[in-house]
Amino acid sequence: AEGIPRPWRLIYYRARKMFDPNNYKGRYSVEEKEKLKKYHKLHGNDWKKISEMMSRSNLSVAMKYSEIKSDVNYGPWSKEETQKLMHAMEEVIRRRMKVEDANSLPTSDKSERDVLVDCEKLCQKLPWTEIEAEVGTRYWRQCKQKWTTILMNKMTKGQQLYKGTKRLQSRIDLIKRLYEMKAEDANEVNWEELTDTIGPVLGTYVRARFHKIKVSCVPFWQKKSFS
Known part of the structure; x- marks a missing residue:
């Protein structure tokens, strides 16, 4: 080490x-x-x-x-399933904020902080098995994917991200920024810092986008190092 x-x-x-x-x-x-x-x-x-x-x-x-382990739906999410997911996420995030902020913020600031939640709390280190149990009809990976989609729609206000030459330029900018970081492994990258290369998105989306570029554009990418 x-x-x-x-x-x-x-x-x-x-x-x-x-x-x-x-x-x-x-x-x-x-x-x-x-x-x-x-x-x-x-x-x-x-x-x-x-x-x-x-x-x-x-x-x-x-x-x-x-x-x-159980009968799981694989089709489109129903309104009831989405509501269960939203309720489970709300409970998890509120509980996390309560623990983190109880001793760090004055009481007068808590109501405002309750609304303003940073992206890290919304998408990282979440108890997906617990959330899966709350939803009941979807396994944890489906819950995670659905939650990411919900966040992305809210952040982009339902609008499509860059298209055409702007999309190509965003890819170039992402690759340049990653090269400048000189990271040896994808886990060393703070993907949240790279979101501005694409738009109002999550770090997980940026990482997935880079993986897609790598798979589609780099021959024998499995045999190459990250750097």
């Missing part, structure tokens, strides 16, 4: 994830999904044991089970 400005434990987990061959086995087959359900009935949330039995990583089996 010497020379890397991160706690050794995070470096260890990151390296283990990167070099674990069980993380790169593609989609789950129907048979694997049935096995996963069967093993979960036998061993509960002992993902380490289940991962060994299925030759998949701990994270992979846990995430896949989250998707298939």
